[in-house]
Structure formats: C-alpha cells, structure tokens
Amino acid sequence: MDELLRWRAEFPILERTVHLINHSLGAMPRRTRDRLNEFADVWQTRGIRAWEEGWWDMPVRVGDLIGRIIGAGPGETVMHQNVSVANALVLSCFDWSAKRNKLVTDSLNFPSNLYQFHEHAGQGMRVARVPSPDGIRVPLDRLLDEIDGQTALVSISHVIFRSAFVQDIAAIVEKAHSAGAMVCADVYQSAGVMPVDVRAWDVDFATGGSVKWLCGGPGAGFLYVRRDLWPSLRPKATGWMAHREPFAFSGEPIEYAEDAFRFLNGTPGIPALYSAMSGYEIILEAGVERIRAKSVTQTGLLIEMAEEAGFRVVSPKAPAERGGSIILDVPHGYEVTKELARRNFLVDFRPGAGIRVGPHFYNTNEELQLLWREIRTVLESVVAAV
Ligand SMILES: Cc1ncc(COP(=O)(O)O)c(C=O)c1O
Secondary structure (H helix, E strand, O other): OOHHHHHHHHOHHHHOOEEOEOOOOOOOOOOHHHHHHHHHHHHHHHHHHHHHHHHOOHHHHHHHHHHHHHOOOOOOEEEEOOHHHHHHHHHOOOOOOOOOOEEEEEOOOOHHHHHHHHHHHHHOOEEEEEOOOOOOOOOHHHHHHHOOOOEEEEEEEOEOOOOOEEOOHHHHHHHHHHOOOEEEEEOOOOOOOOOOOHHHHOOOEEEEOOOOOOOOOOOOEEEEEOHHHHHHOOOOOOOHHHEOOHHHOOOOOOOEOOOHHHHOOOOOOHHHHHHHHHHHHHHHHHOHHHHHHHHHHHHHHHHHHHHHHOOEEOOOOOHHHEOOOEEEEOOOHHHHHHHHHHOOEEOEEEOOOEEEEEOOOOOOHHHHHHHHHHHHHHHHHHHHHO
16 A cells, blocks of 8 residues: 555646656645635735735745755755756855866756856856766766865756766765865755755755755745855845845845845745745655655656666666656657647656656556556657658
8 A cells, every 4th residue: 555645635636647747847736725825815914014924034934844854954944936046146155266266067967057157157167067978877986086175166966857867965075075165966856755964965055946846836946055154155146135134224245144044135935935835744744755765666667667668768777876757768759748748648858868757756656557558659659650
C-alpha cells in the first residue's frame, strides 16, 4: 500500500491528467485556492493594516517553511521572486574587482545563472566554467581542481536541470572553504523531492524556487544565507526593506538590518507567498525522506521501461546520482511531447536532452505505464506522418 497516494485527492488536476511534469510545474494543491481567497479577503477588509498584521514579515515567515524543508534554522531563509533575483543578490555581495575574483561553475548550470556570470565579466569576474563531457555529469575532480586561492564563489546546482545529475555539495563546500571561497547551491531541482540539508553541507548560500517539486506556484523563490556570514555581507542589490529602520526612510548609505531582512530588497510579492504555502505544508506532512524513497523507485521503473523499449536514458542510472526526473532520448521528442499534452499527458522536452519525466509523490505506477503506452502510440503516428 502506497501511503503517499492519499494525497492525490488534494491535487485536482490528477483527476483528468497524467501529470508527470513535476520537475517543471508541480500540481496545484486544492487548498491553494483558499489561500488566494484569504489574501483577497485580508486586502479587502484590513487594507493597509494587513502589513503589520502579517504581510510585513511574510518573506521570512514563509521562508521558515522552506527552511524546514532544506535544513535551515528559523529566520534564515527569505523569499524572493525567483532564483534569478536571489542569484543576483548573492553576486552583489562580492567585490568582483578585487584580487580574489574567480567564480567557479559548470556548463550545465541553469542558463539564468550562466547569463548573470557572463554579464559580470565586465565587472572583473573571471568565470571558470567546468565542461561536461557527456552532457549528463560534471566531473567532480575537475570542478574541485578549479577551486583555488583566487576563487571567491563556487556556484552550482545540487541537481542539474538538464540531466537530473546530483552533485556532491558537501565535497564542493569542503574544498571551497579550505581555499577560502564560498559556495552557492541552487536547490531548485532537489528541494521537495530529495533531502537537502544546507546546514549539514555547511553551504554559504542556497537559492531555489517553488514552481516545481514544492507545488508552490510561480513568484516564490527563496534565498538561504549562512547566519555567521550575515554581518560581513553587504548586498548591492538591496532596497528599503533591508534597512534596519525601514520606516525612517533615511538617506544613504543603507544601514543593513541585522537579521535576514538584510537580504530582502523591495516590496515582496505577497499573493505569491499566500499561494506557495500550501505546497510547502503538504511536502512537510508527506515527508521528504518518504517522497525520495518513492521517487527512486518510480524513476527506476522509468529507466527499466525505457531500456526495454530500446530508448537511451540521458540521466544517471545509479539511484544516488539521479534526482527526481528521468530524461529519455525519444525520437521526434518535441512533436511527441506536444501530442502527449493534447492527450492529457504532461511531460516536457528540452533541446539537446530529450523528454523529461518527473513523477512526484502523488503519482501512481500505473500512470508511468500509461505514459509509456501513450509514447509508443504517439510515436507510431508521428513517424507515420513524417
Ligand atoms: C536549477 C534551476 N535553477 C533555476 C531555475 C529557474 O530560475 P528562475 O527562478 O529565475 O525562473 C530552474 C527552472 O527551470 C532550474 O531548474
């Protein structure tokens, strides 16, 4: 008996749709609609008083729910719009014109992050981008070799979005700290589907968002910063909410707040925070360890099915090396994915990778079989049409 299946009733889209796109957009919890109504009611009835009655500290209060999922302590995680904003804020804590100006990353990092590193080159950042020989893995030894006494920051994904390869964050942090560098881990593709423990890793920064495995919808990114670093960090991508006395509206320079408000900037996207909470609560109740155990079983089944059908799997096969999704090299992947969506089977396609399939705790094994059957039928019709 799969205990986690009792959550299916909480996700209305599952009634009509084979929803295996949880690495891209997690299903909406039923209670999210109530939470959005609550936002509207509060605004409508309480007006400006809503700020002091709860809205003001929501970026940290909601961040605390995330903190429990990623192993952060209370008050150590703040909400932002997305990873791009959080990453820009992290980069703005460094002086890239200093002697220690190297940023180590890998070629499979998420494009937003790579774009930002590239644009920082004009400000003195030297970017060392470790290549991936197979497009799936980043060789750990190559990455560790790049970290040296000139390195200010190592910025990597915990789970690679393109291949679901899991990187060894603890080993990277150990090397970086011994070289005097910091580490920022993007946990977008892991938080909610596999254990993440920012304090056990001793990582300096972690970024992520809620659209995928956390079932929190768009607009609710997050940023964790190691507490003992707070006094020494002065983010340049700042704003009035990061001031120790924001309502003094005093002139520059900013006097940073001593708590995590230091890592906020402007007015937070309050509706997105209302909408995000239900997903976090459900993930906490379901339990990440249990979710991971099921995910490993289901991604294992997908690998078996792909191999039986003779399709290449473009993700690591060893359970410890793979995250929550499996990427399949199916011919005509783009066309097949489009047709599957028309038939109410949701997966996605990434150029250069393949069809990504990401089951979550509410999916059944039968849905994996149904998907597989549908891929075969769709493929026959697509091949016949070309
Ligand atoms: C690893 C990773 N980082 C970041 C993002 C998205 O970044 P943003 O929150 O800025 O949209 C994604 C989304 O696909 C991702 O997989």
